[in-house]
Amino acid sequence: MQDIATRPLSAALFMIGAMLIIGGIDNVIVLLAEEIGLWQFHFTRALVAIPLVVALSVIGLGTLRPRRWWAVGVRSGLVAISMLFYFSALALMPIAQALAGLFTSPIFILIITALFLRQKIGPWRILAVTLGFMGILLVLQPDPSNFSWVTLLPMAGGFFYALSAISTRTLCAGESTVSLLAGMWVTLGTLGAIGLIVLQIWPLDSAPGSEGFVTRAWVWPIWTAAPFVLIQAFGSVVGVFMIVKAYQLGEPSQVAVFEYSVMIFGPLYALVLFGQTLDTLQLAGIGLIVVAGVVIALRARGSGT
Template identity: 30%
Template sequence: MSNTTSGAQGSYTQSILLMCVGVACLSANDAIAKTLTSGYSPLQILFLRNVIALPITIVIALVMGGPSALRSYRPVTHLMRGALWVVATMMFFTSFIYLGLAEATALIFVAPFFIILISSLFLGEEVGWRRWLAVLAGFLGVLVIIHPGAATFQLIALLPVATALVYALLMLSARWVDPRESVWTLLVYLTGAGALLSALIVPFVWVPVRLGDLWLFAAIALFGTAGMTMMTQAFRLAPSVVVAPLDYTALLWATLFGWLIWRESPGAMTFLGAAIIIASGVFNILRDQRQAGS
């Protein structure tokens, strides 16, 4: 085996490990957020998470990208992205109050399909019929999970879907970030913009933080930042076709955390819908990789 092949495999193994641990960290972040929603507004949770995480992200950016990682050439773009992130996170955290963790997690997986939809309808990108079928299958999975028309249907179940739409806009907005800026710059400014924008509104919903909850706010900042950092690094070390499907392991973690903490037991329709969404998403990832290699 050549040194090049051995090095590539080692890089892939490292990226897979980073992605799996990163997804687990973000799932823990979501579980802690759901716990905190019983006593605090989603906006206050988001604000404190960003304030605590900001110095951590600055240190990470300096270590990984050097002083240049703190420079932005288009700060207004980052402010716009921060606004999208605040809206998306608030909606997702709010859904935790009413939905199970696994159900909310499964529904947010439709974000890649919104990206395809927006790219085709508004950005003029060409989307083949196979991709359209995958998009339709993904939204079919959503219908299976929320089963509209059934007696158990809750309108609040659309919140994670709306979150996925705003998250898709956030991902697409990265195209307007100056190409001279690194992913570490995006991480710092997204966290900073989120802290700044949420600070403008949080006084209206603020409640005193209980001393016993301080460690939970610290944990959500640490897990969230660690998860985003590891997942970012995983995509830098290996092709997306290797690491992107591992994002769906979040459903396993969400199911586990939901059962351990709240004794949530997702129904068969949730798992069926999630399986459809995941299968469609993996198809799109493989399709992207095949087209990129052709």
């Protein structure tokens, strides 16, 4: 098997920069969810993003044509499913809770690589998984007496995001970053179009405001939501380009820890823009999640115990 060169410092810088961008633009979802639906959002955002990705190829940042279509297709599908769950959660809960659920992904990465890629897991990383899970519970604060499936949305996103992160490194390491971006946007746009068609044929009752985000059909005009779609499109192209680059340059279990920086950036933007605050238990939970990620990354560099 050909050895894949790693550049851990470059991977870390790419990931932190991406999280700084994404922590900001993901906060606009709560605003556009008041006006349009999930499927229209992904479809219209893809219409803006795809030409931007083509422009990246034109200026020489990578080819649009994948080396292995099937590998890029698998990864694109996994990312798209992850984003459907995550953005649904963003519209229905504070960003800190949505991010906490999504950031089950490093835990899932560790479990998947251990079970299927035969990576050894020792007591330290078992402890990290336990701490991370406790942190997620503190941030999400699920109520057993009033359980809602909404709580599981970001965790489902985290599971599929973990699969996409592993596939980026193991299946798509030799692919152009631009081709991976193009595959993701085409897939998201296609799923958005399919969702709109389904809702047109079989319309569902849609609650007003953000609660109707997932079930809302095509809305026109969308002038109020359009600026937020544009912000999301431009920011996502840059941010996701940097994420893909990070996972191509570093090992998934090591790179994933730097994604935790969005747990700082996202809630900080939310505090400034919307006055969203975290209680003491949620702050403690974020701390446990970060500690878990650091332990996972450090042990991945060492003996794996």
